[in-house]
Amino acid sequence: MIFSRSFRSRALASVFLAVQAVAAGAAAAPAGAGEAPRTPQFFNPAISAIVDLYYHYDDAEEGIAHLAGELSGFGHGHGHEGRDHAGVESGLNLRHLELQFSADVDPYFKGLAIAAVDLHGAEMEAAEITTTAMPAGFKLRGGKFYSDFGYLNARHAHQWDFTDQPLIHQWTLGVHGLNDRGVQLSWLAPAPLYLLAGAEAFQGSQENLFAHVGHGPLPAHKGPRVAIGWLKAGPDLPGGHGLLGGVAVGTGKHQEEHDGDGDGEHDHWLDGVGEFLSADLVYKYNSPRPYGQNDFTVQVEYFRRRKDLKLVAHDGAPELVGGRRVDTQDGYYAQVVHGFLPRWRAGLRWEQAGLTNEVRYPSDDLESFGSSRRLSAMVDFTPSEFSRLRLQANRGMYQTDEGREEITEIRIQWMISLGAHGAHRF
């Protein structure tokens, strides 16, 4: 096993063993099967792996990853103590290897499992069951999956048109977006336009907006603790035109624990609700020309979050206990991508985060902060359905606790997809 030296986790090794076993089964099958050599393979799940390498440069004094803790109004303030996944290093970065398995289970269900493997181990990115035979346009889904609110949240990093997430999503939900254990019921209406409605219940272990600590001074809440509803609608446009709009709301329990004096121990605790509201609009023109030439996409998304928390304990200032802390932040991005030559695309993205950016403290003081903005430009080349190269430049003006900071970033991305041919939804 050439992998065992560089990859530490046992979980990872077992993932690879599973892949090898499946692959070996597929490879061994033709030899013994004679007349129908490929038959045993038909029931194997479709397997694919995404390798996503990128070079990162930025001119920030302490590196762009450092910025996250200093953003006014968006600073890290949650109970999650794990390693920082957003940590982008100057130089070469490898996004987690995405190992994907999918298949029809039986006439009633289909399954999807995605393991995200990085240099430190493996994580369950998705493990889900979907119904395939419910009547009247209904579909039930359960497991661990990405919420279908908005446009970008349910899309994986390799499907994005830019190498990075929009600021507002990155700062309010984190790099994993809204991905949790849950169930989803959705309904495609028998209407003359495309109308899809969905309701989701999640356990509530999203680290940034729907976190749950449940011990110490913080009460334990029963799950599922998060409810999300969304509606997507698109007219029946002729030709190569496609338009889809969506609105979503979400609400759930949220808890935070903080280390106010920086001594390494938590000293105050908050409990309350996290809420969000989102709206998105996507227009795509699918040109008749081959190799994506003249294809055109416009994509806009707005996201607003509110955290309404009560201080349940404070070691340093017990008199504040019972006071409310309310965070309200929003932002949007707007992007266009155009296939200017066969296999070549260019895109521009403009975003603002913190148009509303205020915090009401337990002391009842209200503080407002300014907004950050960023302009990004990218060019990518898609040699085939299974590979892509991209150059991207970002110029951002960020509102930090120490004033405005301007940072330029350059990224060069190189990614491939092994295995099953993916299909693109709208």
Place this chain on the structure above:
Amino acid sequence: MNRFALLAASLLLAGAGAGADADRLKIVTTTSDLADIAARIAGEEAEVRSVCRGTEDPHFLQARPSTILMARDADLWIRVGMELEIGWEPPVLEGSRNGRIQPGRLGHLDASSAVIKRDVPGGPVSRAGGDVHPSGNPHYWLDPYNARVVAEAMAERIIALRPAVEEAVRGNLERFRRELDGRMFGADLVAEVGGDRLWGASLEGTLEAWLEERDAAARLGGWSLAMAPLRGAKVVTYHKSWTYLLERFGLEVPIELEPKPGIPATAGHLAAVAELMRREGVTIILQEPFYSRKAAERLAKQVEARVVVAAGSVGGTPEATDYMRVIDLVVEALAEL
């Protein structure tokens, strides 16, 4: 809340209203050629729509909300198959939540199931060879014989779904076959010996001998007569999409402008194509209108060839109004009629 209830109620009513003419079969095909043939076979008994327009390259289609609506309402979904639609069909079928048209169901017809397939890889396939289709070249509809096979499969499936329309559909199929056979071999010859026997000889590659034996060679007409002078000629195409048509009439395609399937023409490859065209005396470059003509026109100048731009699908050009016109037009252009 009341407004929501009203909205929901009106949507449900709209849905129920749409179901009122449920007796008429709703057929959705992935390409315009399948739609044209399906409309001929189903006649008055069905409403037929196509996802892909003839002006579009079916490889590079994207799923759209309107595509999902078409799939949602379909009673019969007909696809080309052989992985042609692999990039967009799965999310459409899944998104449609229409159990009737899922693969394996009666309402899902893979039109490639009975056709003659070409370029089926003999050994292991690798994507180093470009956009290789493991089940073979999916552009089979341009072989008129395959259109006949597809029409028969459609008729069987429509009858299985709506037994009451059997008589009408069989009549439509018979008319379609007679017309197609007539265009292929000449109506007089078909009337005299029957289409099935002519196709039999054509599939065996012994049509000429078979006709001479019966002293009927002079009565050969249609596309076969028009293409006869080109038998054995070589034609260069942009994509590997004309093989079925050209090989049916005894022509060869020694090389494509695409260096590998799905990879656009490059300067280095075009130099090799020019060299081959000179060496083998190739004088025709054939391509669909949606590909750039620059490469073909440059080559044509270099080696004194002519560029034939023809629709490979119904609707690919304004004149290509139905399947048989598609074949008419390319035959006329190749044979310089």
